[in-house]
Amino acid sequence: xxYPIWFNGSWKKASEVHVSVKDVGFxxxxxxxDFFRIMDGKPVFLSDHLDRFMxxxxxxxxxxxxxxxxxxxxxxxxxxxxxxxxxxxxxVLTGGESSNGFEPxxxxxxxxxxxxxQFADPIKGMRLMSQVYVREMAEIKSLNYAFAIRNxxxxxxSAADDxxxxxxxxxxxxxxxxxxxxxxxxxxxxxxxxxxxxxxxKHVIDLASEKYQVNIGPCxxxxxxxxDEVFTxxxxxxxxxxxxxxxxxxxxxxRGSVTKQLYDQLLSLELRTKNEE
Numbered sequence: 171x172x173y174p175i176w177f178n179g180s181w182k183k184a185s186e187v188h189v190s191v192k193d194v195g196f197x198x199x200x201x202x203x204d205f206f207r208i209m210d211g212k213p214v215f216l217s218d219h220l221d222r223f224m225x226x227x228x229x230x231x232x233x234x235x236x237x238x239x240x241x242x243x244x245x246x247x248x249x250x251x252x253x254x255x256x257x258x259x260x261x262v263l264t265g266g267e268s269s270n271g272f273e274p275x276x277x278x279x280x281x282x283x284x285x286x287x288q289f290a291d292p293i294k295g296m297r298l299m300s301q302v303y304v305r306e307m308a309e310i311k312s313l314n315y316a317f318a319i320r321n322x323x324x325x326x327x328s329a330a331d332d333x334x335x336x337x338x339x340x341x342x343x344x345x346x347x348x349x350x351x352x353x354x355x356x357x358x359x360x361x362x363x364x365x366x367x368x369x370x371x372k373h374v375i376d377l378a379s380e381k382y383q384v385n386i387g388p389c390x391x392x393x394x395x396x397x398d399e400v401f402t403x404x405x406x407x408x409x410x411x412x413x414x415x416x417x418x419x420x421x422x423x424x425r426g427s428v429t430k431q432l433y434d435q436l437l438s439l440e441l442r443t444k445n446e447e
Contacts, residue, residue, distance in 0.1 A: 171253050176244055176282035187281070194274045195264025201313040202226040205405050206369070207287060208249045208257040214440050216245060218369045219405075223261055226310045232263055232278050248284055258287030258406070262313070287406075292433050293425055295411035296402065298345065299330035300391055304337055308344070308364045318346035332402075334394065334415060340364055341390045348404035350412075352389065352397035353428045359385045359393065370403040370436070377435045382428070391415075399426030409433040 174181035195201035204223040207214045220238050227234045236244075241261075248259065262281040265274030290296070303317055318333055325333060334350065336342040343364040344350055349371040351360045358378050360371070378384050394400055400412035400420045409432050411425040 173248070173251065173257070173284040175284075176248075176280070178279060181247070190267050190279075192267040192269075192271070193264050193279060194266065194268040194272070195262070195279070195313060197268060197271055198265075199312070199314045199316070200230075200232075200274060201262060201264035202230050202232060202311055203260055203262045203313060204311055205258060205260050207405060208245075208252050208259060208284070209440065210255060211249050211252045213245050213249055213259075214405075215369050215373070215443065216242060218372070220245075222311065222367075222369065223263075226312070227263055227278075229307070229310045230312065232265060232274070233276070234263065234280075235278065236280065244282060248282065252284075254286050256287045256289075257284045259284050264313075290407045290410050292408060292410055295413035295425055296331040297329060297414040298332055298334040298412055298416075299325050299328050300336060300416050301333045302337055303333075303335045304340060304343060304364045305335065305366075308366055311366055315346065328417075334391070335364075336391045341388045342394055345402055348402040348407055348410075350389075350394070351401050351403065352394050353399040353401075353426065354393070354397050357383045357385060358428065359387070359389050361389045362386045363388075368404055370405055370408065373439060374403050374409060374432055374436060377439065378428075378432060395420070397421070399429050401426075401429040401432070408436055 172184060175184050175187045177187045189196050204219050206219040220241050260283045264279045266278050267275050301321060333346045335344055340363055342361050349368045351358055375384055395415055395418055398421050402410050402412055409429060411429045412420055413423050414420060
């Protein structure tokens, strides 16, 4: 089915929703978003995502105009409409219609955009291409993905699926749309700076800490290249193995046992969370 889109006060047909050419999100990329899933009619980790969305709005200086409970009610309205097993939901907040093409309006614009969603293959894995880069305002889930998109042709030409950001000073930070972990000698490591603290990352750290030592701190590109396992986490991926970086296989080039275990545990957590709502 075609799902409606929420725009500034009501659900509308997709064909009736447009972005103004004066919107400062369109003109300057001044806006934020968040993405989460509705599975079998129930939102997954909704409270976490709403908290991050509201935090991003505050850090970006965007007036939201909705309380957390009001946003949750809208999402549950959408969930009640769902006829598909998995919906991806993107909430977008922009600076509104600018009077001069630069200054944001006093009132922001809010969209809630649902669509049928499919996960990345959790077994096949992904290949990454390294790139020297630190994301501006990494703690905010902003609309600005220009660096990754500008390099996308090179990513595909190198037979990779995404980027791994790193610098000599700070080491590895993240991928373009997900967080990164590596496993070495039974210890799990993940970067701590210049990252968006992902919702899936948070839950995976909690799950992993029940059995493994988890180190949150500086990680070099060499650490990742020489790891026994590397995996990435995100709402669009859950837990997906990284099988190669810059053409070099990680471990044996296949999904490792730790990655598989955490993927299975995350699925169980999602199911428990849905049943508790």
